[in-house]
Amino acid sequence: MEYINLLTEEILRCAFKVHSALGPGLLESSYKECLWYELIKAGLKVEKEKSLPLVYEEIKLEIGYRTDLLVEEKVIIEIKAVESLTDVHTAQVLTYLKLSGCKVGLLLNFNTSSLKNGIKRLMY
Numbered sequence: 001m002e003y004i005n006l007l008t009e010e011i012l013r014c015a016f017k018v019h020s021a022l023g024p025g026l027l028e029s030s031y032k033e034c035l036w037y038e039l040i041k042a043g044l045k046v047e048k049e050k051s052l053p054l055v056y057e058e059i060k061l062e063i064g065y066r067t068d069l070l071v072e073e074k075v076i077i078e079i080k081a082v083e084s085l086t087d088v089h090t091a092q093v094l095t096y097l098k099l100s101g102c103k104v105g106l107l108l109n110f111n112t113s114s115l116k117n118g119i120k121r122l123m124y
Contacts, residue, residue, distance in 0.1 A: 003074075004074060004075065004103070004104050007044075007071065007072055007074060007075055008075060008104060008106060008121065010039075010042055010044065011039065011044075011071055011075060011077065011106060012106070012119065013042075014035060014038035014039050014042055015035055015038075015106075015108055015110075015115060015119075016115055017038055018031060018034045018035050018038055018110075019031075019110055019115040021034075022034065022110075024081070024110060024111045024112055024113060025081075025111065026081060026110070027081060028068075028079050028080060028081045028110070031079050031081060031108075031110040032048070032068050032069065032079045035069065035077070035079065035108075036048055036069060039069070039071060044071055044072055045071070045072050045073070046069055046070070046071050046072075047067075047069070047070040047073075048068070048069060049066045049067070049068070050066060050067045050069075050070040050100075051064075051065070051066055052065040052066065052067060052096060052099040052100055053065075053099070054099060055099075065095075065096065065099060067096050067100065070100070070102075073102075074102060074103075074104065075102065075104050075105065075106060076093065076096050076097060076100060076102050076104070076105040076106070077105070077106045077108060078092060078093045078096065078105065078106070078107050078108070079108050079110065080107065080108065080109045080110070080111070080118075081109065081110050081111040082109055082111055083111065084109070085107060085109050085118070085120060089107055089109075089120075090107065090120065090122065093105040093107050093120075093122050094122060094124055097122065097123075097124035098124055102124070103123055103124055104121065104122070104123055104124075105121075105122045105123075105124070106119065106120070106121055106122075107119070107120040107121075107122060108120075
């Protein structure tokens, strides 16, 4: 778990850098691309729009669930640029954790004056 904590610290360092440079008010896709770039620069393995199949009994459904970013195959990042995070956003990340087998997710809302108010760390 110590590795995951260090990994999430590095992810948040990169997210703060992006938020400091761009501020609130842009599209989610802008923050995703810039955060992806910063994470890659930090030497991390990052996948964008990683597909997550839904397995129900013996069938595997490829029905369009995608993580924004998957870091080191360990941490899911879901990026938002909304007025405020809701229970639906939390449920989305928890579902992605369940489908992926990952244990930790970061829900990041970049549409805040201070990013520290837009961070939610979730565990499954």
